[in-house]
Amino acid sequence: MNDSSARLFVIAAPSGAGKTTLVKALVTRSPELRFSISYTTRKKRSNEADGVDYLFVSVDEFARLRAQGDLLESAEVFDNHYGTSRKQVEQHLQDGHHVILEIDWQGAAQAREAKPECVTIFVLPPSRDELEHRLRSRRTDSEEVIQRRLRDALSDMSHWSEFDYAIINDDLERAVADLEAILAGQGDSCATASAAVRDAVLQILP
Numbered sequence: 001m002n003d004s005s006a007r008l009f010v011i012a013a014p015s016g017a018g019k020t021t022l023v024k025a026l027v028t029r030s031p032e033l034r035f036s037i038s039y040t041t042r043k044k045r046s047n048e049a050d051g052v053d054y055l056f057v058s059v060d061e062f063a064r065l066r067a068q069g070d071l072l073e074s075a076e077v078f079d080n081h082y083g084t085s086r087k088q089v090e091q092h093l094q095d096g097h098h099v100i101l102e103i104d105w106q107g108a109a110q111a112r113e114a115k116p117e118c119v120t121i122f123v124l125p126p127s128r129d130e131l132e133h134r135l136r137s138r139r140t141d142s143e144e145v146i147q148r149r150l151r152d153a154l155s156d157m158s159h160w161s162e163f164d165y166a167i168i169n170d171d172l173e174r175a176v177a178d179l180e181a182i183l184a185g186q187g188d189s190c191a192t193a194s195a196a197v198r199d200a201v202l203q204i205l206p
Contacts, residue, residue, distance in 0.1 A: 006093045008115050009183060010101045012108040013123035014153030015078075016134040018169045022123060023102050025176045030183070034092040036101045039065060042080035055085070073103060073110035078148070082107065086114075098183060105159040121182060122163040122192075124204055126170035128154070157205055165190040166197050168204070 013019035027035050040054045041062050050056050057065070062081045066074055074083035084101060092099045101111060101118075108120055125131040131153055135146050160166050165182050167190055169175045181187045190197060 006096050006098055008089060008093065008099045008101060008111070008118040010103065010108045010111045010118050010120045011123060011179075012103055012105045012120070012156075012163070013169075014125070014131070014156040015149045016131045016153060017123045017125045018134065018172075018175075019102055019123045021172065022167075022169060022175055022179060023100055025172065026179050026183075027100065029176070030098075030180070032097060033183075034095075034097040034099050036084055036089050036092070036099055038103065039071070039083045039085065040080060041082075042078075072114055073107040075104055075106040075110075077104055077106075078145075078152075084111070105156055105162070108163070119165070119182065120163040121165045121167060121179070121190075122160045123167050123169050123175070124157060124160060124201060126168055127204055130170075154205075160201055161192050161198075163192055166192050166201055168200055 011019055011023060023035065027033050037051065037053070037055055039057050039062060041057060041059050044050060044054070044056050048054065059081065062083065065071055066083065070086055071083040072086040072089055074081060082103065084103065084107065089099050089101070103111065105122070111118055112120060125134065132150055135141070135149050141149065165187055167175050167178045178187065178190050182190060188194070192198070
């Protein structure tokens with residue numbers, strides 16, 4: 001892969017759609033890819049490692065990074081701040097690697113503005129019931145938080161048509177294959193302009 005072929009792929013999804021699992025599977029299969037590790041102000045979970053899952057920083061440090069223009073995009077999600085290191089993304093691209101950016105729709109809009117050439121992908125759950133099942137199966141949130149995540153997820157999904165591609169994550173293997181096709185420039189069947197994709201998505205949205 002040479003520098004001119006390196007591209008930024010922005011993947012967004014509502015909470016519970018499974019984008020983290022998808023991205024991890026994709027990066028494992030394609031070692032030439034680089035995953036952009038986001039900054040966050042939220043507390044580290046017991047199964048997470050600093051510098052691997054996220055770059056955990058204080059609210060003041062996050063504010064400093066944003067004020068200095070060090071963030072390609074940033075967003076507030078569930079009262080926590082998330083942001084992408086501009087330097088990290090640029091370095092990976094200069095080294096000739098595709099970069100995978102896993103963020104929410106707000107951050108994707110900012111990334112699209114900063115990098116108009118980026119490729120944007122939205123991941124959806126197969127149904128509202130399955131989304132709720134996935135959120136509950138985590139067993140990490142209170143009922144109040146789960147209901148809030150569900151409301152926010154439905155709102156997030158209304159932005160799917162702003163993306164270049166949409167993937168319905170009803171089967172992990174198929175969803176990863178769809179991602180690989182998009183990265184290879186062969187993802188026409190997942191294009192949001194496709195009537196088939198639009199019909200499938202409208203079966204999910206309330």
